[in-house]
Amino acid sequence: MKIRGKITRFQMATGLGIVVVAMVLGWFEIPVVSSQGIVIRSHFREGEVPSFPSDKDWESLAPIPIPLSGQIITRPVWPEPSAKVISVRSIHNGQDISFLIEWQDATKNEQLTPGVFRDGAALALPLGDAPAFFCMGQLDHYVNIWHWKADWQSDVDRRAARAKERKRQEGGIRRFEVIPRRPSSVEDLIGGGFSTLTSKSSQGTIKGQAEWKNGFWRVVMKRPLTQQGDDKENEATLIPGRMQAVSFAVWNGEYKERNGQKAVASWLQLLVDPVGGPPSLQKS
Numbered sequence: 001m002k003i004r005g006k007i008t009r010f011q012m013a014t015g016l017g018i019v020v021v022a023m024v025l026g027w028f029e030i031p032v033v034s035s036q037g038i039v040i041r042s043h044f045r046e047g048e049v050p051s052f053p054s055d056k057d058w059e060s061l062a063p064i065p066i067p068l069s070g071q072i073i074t075r076p077v078w079p080e081p082s083a084k085v086i087s088v089r090s091i092h093n094g095q096d097i098s099f100l101i102e103w104q105d106a107t108k109n110e111q112l113t114p115g116v117f118r119d120g121a122a123l124a125l126p127l128g129d130a131p132a133f134f135c136m137g138q139l140d141h142y143v144n145i146w147h148w149k150a151d152w153q154s155d156v157d158r159r160a161a162r163a164k165e166r167k168r169q170e171g172g173i174r175r176f177e178v179i180p181r182r183p184s185s186v187e188d189l190i191g192g193g194f195s196t197l198t199s200k201s202s203q204g205t206i207k208g209q210a211e212w213k214n215g216f217w218r219v220v221m222k223r224p225l226t227q228q229g230d231d232k233e234n235e236a237t238l239i240p241g242r243m244q245a246v247s248f249a250v251w252n253g254e255y256k257e258r259n260g261q262k263a264v265a266s267w268l269q270l271l272v273d274p275v276g277g278p279p280s281l282q283k284s
Helices: 002-027 056-060 149-166
Strands: 039-044 063-068 085-092 096-104 121-128 143-149 186-190 207-213 216-224 244-253 263-272
Touching: 039 063, 039 216, 056 085, 063 186, 063 263, 085 207, 096 121, 121 186, 121 216, 143 149
Parallel strands: 039 085, 039 263
Antiparallel strands: 063 085, 085 096, 096 216, 121 143, 121 244, 143 186, 207 216, 244 263
16 A cells, blocks of 8 residues: 555656646647646545635645647547646545646636637546546447536626625615526536537536636536436446546637537546545554
């Protein structure tokens, strides 16, 4: 078990080195083509896991930078995406798991209308033990995709603000505005290949919170570790103490990115700490 701890730290250090190179290449506009070999660790912490990007618990973790490349597998290909790198942090408490995804985006795009596109980010986990194709899965090798959408976040935030306003102005004149009712800013999806995305019948298990500030998006996605509801076979399993696959994608609405036109990271390794933390960090 001690060997595993050392290997994990080495892999994380290697990952940081890889992404420093990736950021330099991105600065000089040299495409980055691989993110393989990086390990993302979900750290065990007692107490509530963070739900917001501003939560101080994130400050105790070093972000893991991940290089992104363009989607060039299916048409329309997107070889030069806007985002070149994201950073990821993760915390779990044995019951819930939370991810913080950050990337640079000069503009905040939170509307989806004809000709106008939204910002977004996605996290994908394979269903079962065998990783599928990282973009959308494949037949008989499905993926569970958590798709955060900036316009959905705007709807959630505006409804929350409106509820507070109504509470303050009870008995007064109410302002009427139609705001879509969203159970979350994250859509819970199943993919079995390109053009096969299916929205799960029950939504809201995965919660999202985000902020855009100083040209950066910071997005939190949070879900119970154990599978919930009646659709358990379509929820990715996250088991403490186990290494498994994970991938990411980002869309820049200002750059007219949507659907398969996106920045992607192929399968990475996600190490979810055992409950109590790695053996080398547990108290005797």
